[in-house]
Amino acid sequence: MTPKGSRGGRRWIVQEPAAPGVAEGLAAGLGVDLVAARVFAARGVDASFFAVSAADLHDPSSILGIDKALARLQAARSAKEHIRLVTDYDVDGTTSCLILHAALDRLGGAKVTYHLPNRFKEGYGLSLYAVNTAAADGVTLIVTADIGVRDHATVSHAKSLGIDVIVVDHHLPAGESVPTDAVAVLCPPQAGCAYPNKALAACGVSFKLASALLANDARRDEILNSMLKLAAIGTVADVVDLANAENRAMVTLGLRALNRGPHSPGLTELLKVAGAVSGEITSETLGWRIGPRINAAGRLADAKVVVDLVRERDVNVARGQAERLNELNRERQDIQEELVDAVLARIPEPLPSFLVLAGTEEEGFHRGVVGIVAAKIRERVNRPVAIVAILGEMATGSVRSVPNVHATHALDAAKHLLHRHGGHAAAAGFTVSTVDLPALGEALAAYVNEHGGEDVLVAEEWVDVVLDPRDVSVRLIQDLARLEPTGKGNEPVHVVVRGVPEDIGVMKEKHLRFKLGNLRCVWWGAADRLDWLTGATEVLGKLSINSYNGRTDPQLMVDDVR
Known part of the structure; x- marks a missing residue:
């Protein structure tokens, strides 16, 4: 198929298909099914x-x-020192905190807190507040996780206060x-x-x-083996390379443990509110x-809620904490x-x-969700997006980029305008003076224009196989699911199914449903794209199984049409 x-x-x-005979x-x-084998072979698996x-x-x-x-750490245990874990407020950071706390708690000796x-009071990274609070609490050793490697000045400040720092980061x-x-x-x-x-x-470094x-x-x-449950959650959520053999092993072994159980009361209740059914948990x-x-906890409230929940041993307390977390997630979705x-x-x-695009928090530009919104808008416009929350004279923004534009490198090109920035290729964050926002937009656009312009802004979708609905x-x-865990580097299988959409309808005023032959198709959030189905003869998406009333049927979750 020509692009x-x-x-x-x-x-x-x-x-491109593999050499003759490989799939067979x-x-x-x-x-496995020959079509699945062709997908595996074409991927070089x-x-x-x-x-x-x-x-x-x-x-x-x-x-x-x-x-x-x-x-x-051994010296701290022997001397019964006060060790404080200071970790990021996202999934990678919270799972890192849980892993390291469990290990140090198991060993005993030291006091571990x-x-x-707090995203809103401290921002990202190892803050002066965290170090000064630790000093006031008598902490003599800080262990960071998912933060710290770029916080040179704050680490030096901790040393000046007599606090040693071990940085665990990636x-x-x-x-x-x-x-x-x-x-x-x-x-x-x-x-x-x-x-290697x-x-x-x-969370992987913390596990090590x-x-x-x-x-x-x-x-x-x-x-x-129990810690791998947490490492799997953090590894998938942080979108690291799952073609990497060790990352793949961590997630695979963690998924096995999650599906097998048993779990602590806190983790059990978290899985329940997430609708994660034992035996059916995937990446x-x-x-x-x-x-x-x-x-959601770190976006809207305090990520400590998550650590407290997973560590909780009283099932009734854990249930209340999990329900609170679920409420925060619903609130996050609405915002x-x-x-x-x-x-x-x-x-x-x-x-x-x-x-x-920038706005005040009164206009709905909530600091806790600007990153997710940037990702949603990027999917619509096929170019890097920064959504910025204005807080008086200062503004905080999140970038979500496309494959051919490195988010952090783009911010590096505008660092003369920024107070702080960091991240990786796909996502980054920054702080900027509100007055400099127009200049920042110009600098970032100039960076893209200097590095390929519109040619790098055409989104590409790799298709594993083209199918007839039959x-x-x-x-x-089920055979394709053997590629699990899927994610970055080992993407979920994308298929193109040929056919003319029929029996078209709108669900809940937001989503589209239709059929290709007998194949059920669902397109989430695409009600405004109803006219795209007119004249369409090919549908791109991911296959899944729909289980309802004791029936299991194949379905296609749609991403695009032409």
């Missing part, structure tokens, strides 16, 4: 890809700085240094680190430190059901939906190459 545009303005590119061999060896085990988890001893970290920065742009005043920095991407997996999430701390524990394997469950609920509508109404014509079956979908 060409779609109604969504995307370029569809069909994966996989179908026979794995016992062989039988070893599916043979995931604990042997895929690397020895943590090659992480640069881990010996110093272990020695300092935790602090998760955010380190190429060429940047780590805080020299830290006792140890555990960050696989740093120069000189021989650890540079793509660990912070926990693994080393528990090296002599008689129950080590059992405890680590999609982690990314779309559990992750958003954890994030997000209203802001998406408001932003869509403000989109200018012609579109700039980098869209920057090719789709429950068995095929």
